[in-house]
Structures are given as structure tokens and as C-alpha cells.
Amino acid sequence: xxxxxxxxxxxxxSDAQRPVPEHIGIIMDGNGxxxxxxxxxxxxxxxxxxxxxxxxxxxxDKIGVKYLTVYAFSTENWSRPKDEVSALxxxxxxxxxxxxxxxxxxxIKFIGDMSALDEELQQLIVNMEAETASRKxxxxxxxxxxxxxxxxxxxxRQLAKExxxxxxxxxxxxxxxxxxxxxTAGAPDPDFILRPSGEKRLSNFMLWQASYSEFIYMDTLxxxxxxxxxxxxxxxxxxxxxxxxxxEEQ
Numbered sequence: 001x002x003x004x005x006x007x008x009x010x011x012x013x014s015d016a017q018r019p020v021p022e023h024i025g026i027i028m029d030g031n032g033x034x035x036x037x038x039x040x041x042x043x044x045x046x047x048x049x050x051x052x053x054x055x056x057x058x059x060x061d062k063i064g065v066k067y068l069t070v071y072a073f074s075t076e077n078w079s080r081p082k083d084e085v086s087a088l089x090x091x092x093x094x095x096x097x098x099x100x101x102x103x104x105x106x107x108i109k110f111i112g113d114m115s116a117l118d119e120e121l122q123q124l125i126v127n128m129e130a131e132t133a134s135r136k137x138x139x140x141x142x143x144x145x146x147x148x149x150x151x152x153x154x155x156x157r158q159l160a161k162e163x164x165x166x167x168x169x170x171x172x173x174x175x176x177x178x179x180x181x182x183x184t185a186g187a188p189d190p191d192f193i194l195r196p197s198g199e200k201r202l203s204n205f206m207l208w209q210a211s212y213s214e215f216i217y218m219d220t221l222x223x224x225x226x227x228x229x230x231x232x233x234x235x236x237x238x239x240x241x242x243x244x245x246x247x248e249e250q
Contacts, residue, residue: 019238021191023067024060025213027205028053030197030221032084037221043087048223050091059227061106061138067187068140071205075113075147089121092144096124105137111183112146113154141184148207155181184209192237196220196229214240 028049035045053070060068073088110125117125125144158181162168179185190206192214200217202210216233218225 018234020064021234021237022065023069023188023190024065025069025071025190025193025206025210026056027071027193027195027199027203028222029195029199031223033197034221034223041087042084043091045223046084046088046091050095052223052225056225056227056230057106057138057140058104059230061104065138067190068138069111069143069184069190069206070140071143071146071203073112073144073146074204075145075150076204078116078145089118093121093124096121096128105135107132107135107137107139109139109141110144111141111151112144113150114145116145139187141187143205146183146205148202148204148210151183152208179208182208189213192216192233192240194218194230194233196222196225 031045031049032042033045034048035042038044053072057068057070072092077088078085108128110129114122114125155178159168159173159178163170163173184206189209189211190213193202193206193210194216195201196218198217198219202215206213214237216236218229218233220229
């Protein structure tokens with residue numbers, strides 16, 4: 001009965017004539033708490049959260065979202081217990097080695113410092129990006145070992161190297177040039193950033209790109225997140241007035 005309701009909601013949502021955001025950012029939060037509430041190790045929450053990510057990515061592709069950026073593992077997450085970090089790395093490898101999701105129209109790109117990952121995982125990432133590079137649907141940016149501050153420092157370092165080499169006039173550096181050095185170069189900034197789980201902070205996620213993003217918070221833990229809740233977030237976003245420093249009348 002619940003499945004029938006879900007199908008009806010998805011059908012009506014996809015058929016509705018409402019604006020669809022071009023780029024959505026999601027901080028996938030609450031996996032560990034979801035597992036703890038059920039008396040299970042945190043890794044089971046991450047496994048469930050990975051399945052929810054696949055469902056949400058497919059739904060975003062279905063309704064016409066162009067870009068989806070999800071926070072999978074931050075530069076700060078290395079400080080978590082070793083067994084949890086190991087479980088997350090194994091989960092990433094499992095996702096990249098299974099056939100599930102590979103026959104779809106979704107392009108996968110990874111953002112973050114991949115050099116800290118083991119060689120096997122790095123190669124799986126290279127393979128996945130190559131396999132999906134020609135796809136024309138949704139582009140998913142999977143943020144692994146990612147931090148917004150690190151991304152900004154990395155971009156600044158690249159520009160500094162070019163200036164030191166004499167190939168770049170520092171006076172020519174502007175926002176567009178800086179953005180070309182970010183991991184998400186070529187993609188528009190997120191229309192909105194969604195954080196489930198009840199937390200209300202950015203946690204070092206897309207600090208540059210989020211300068212004019214709307215923020216939407218929900219109390220649902222990520223493993224319980226559904227396409228219906230995403231539709232609620234989109235409906236909330238569509239109520240917002242985005243003025244970019246101007247007044248309402250403009």
C-alpha cells in the first residue's frame with residue numbers, strides 16, 4: 001500500500017508543471033544516528049544512506065535537475081573512528097564495482113583530494129568517471145575527501161603558481177577565473193543546499209559556490225529521506241525570492 005502511494009506521488013510530482021532547480025547540493029547527514037536509533041553499528045546507516053543517494057540521484061535525473069552535488073566524505077571525517085572510516089571506504093569501493101546504476105544516463109564526477117585515498121579506490125574512481133563521461137543526463141558531483149576551504153586554497157595555489165611562472169598577470173584575476181580552478185568548474189552554483197537530520201550548518205561544504213544559494217533544512221535523517229521530501233524541498237525553494245542584492249521590485 002505504501003509502495004502504491006509512493007508511485008502515485010512520484011508520478012504526480014514528475015508530471016507537475018513547476019520550476020526545477022538546475023543544481024542541488026545535499027549534505028547527506030544522519031546516517032550514524034539512524035543506525036544508533038536502531039541498535040546497529042554506524043556502518044549500517046551509511047549503507048542505507050548510499051542506497052538513498054542512488055534513489056535521489058535517479059529521481060533528480062528523472063525530473064530534469066542538471067547537477068547534483070552530494071557530500072559523501074569530508075576532509076574532517078578522517079578523525080572518525082578507524083573502523084567507521086574503513087567501512088566508508090569499503091562502501092565507496094562496493095558502489096564503484098557493482099553494476100547497479102551503470103546502465104543509466106547519469107554522469108559521475110568526483111570532487112575533493114583523491115590523493116589521500118588508496119590506489120585501488122583512486123583507480124575505481126578514474127574508471128567510473130571514464131565510463132560515465134559521455135552520458136547526457138544528470139551530472140553528479142560526489143564529494144570525497146572534500147572541504148570547501150581546501151578547495152579555495154587549492155584554486156588560489158594554482159593561480160599563484162601561474163603568476164609566479166609569469167603566465168598570468170595577477171591583476172587579471174577575477175571571480176570567473178577563480179571559479180575556473182574550482183572542482184565544480186563549468187557548473188552553475190547550487191540553487192539550494194539541503195541538509196537533512198536537523199543540523200543547521202554548512203560544515204565546510206561548497207563555501208565559494210554557496211554564496212547565493214538558498215538553504216533548506218529538514219529534520220529527517222538521511223537514510224529516511226525520500227523523493228517526496230525532495231519535492232517538498234523544491235517547493236520550498238520555489239517560494240523563495242532570490243534578489244542577489246537587489247530589491248523585490250527589480
